[in-house]
Amino acid sequence: MRAFKWLGALALGTPLALSGWLWLTMLSPWTYDRPDQLPPIQQGPHRVFVYGTLTHAPVRWLVYGRTGDPEPAVLEGFRRDGLDLEEARQGRVEGLVLTVDAKELKRLDRYERLGIRYDRVRVTLADGRRVWTYRRRH
CATH class of the missing domain: 3.10.490.10 (Gamma-glutamyl cyclotransferase-like)
Known part of the structure; x- marks a missing residue:
């Protein structure tokens, strides 16, 4: 029974972790500031x-x-x-x-x-x- 709880947590946690990483990488205002020296x-x-x-x-x-x-x-x-x-x-x-x-x-x-x-x-x-x-x- 404990194994099923662990697998359930893993099944839910993995997509959430991936979604969080994708948001941080591509949409978050905190992870990338375009350098000022770059041309528009x-x-x-x-x-x-x-x-x-x-x-x-x-x-x-x-x-x-x-x-x-x-x-x-x-x-x-x-x-x-x-x-x-x-x-x-x-x-x-x-x-x-x-x-x-x-x-x-x-x-x-x-x-x-x-x-x-x-x-x-x-x-x-x-x-x-x-x-x-x-x-x-x-």
Whole structure:
């Protein structure tokens, strides 16, 4: 009987803990302040190349409120190095291009902790499109 109580507490506690972590990470006013030195986000559509967690539709929905219509894309001259991109002459990284508005880009910046954990930089994809992507700060 004690095991059932423990399992019940675990079954209830895990989703609550996950919900709390997601709220702190993506919505809380206490866990991220956009650094003052970052330029303001321009209005209009923005294209962002993603290659990690944001390639998964449920993550995109949690981060910016919709899954969008991602397009497959390739970034040549780089390879994945854990959570980052590293220049590599023969490298190739497959990912997705997301088209987002300024508000959604701000939410992506928050998720990536722009200016603290990642920088948002311009890259040129294999098909010639210029897009944003996130690279780890060193």
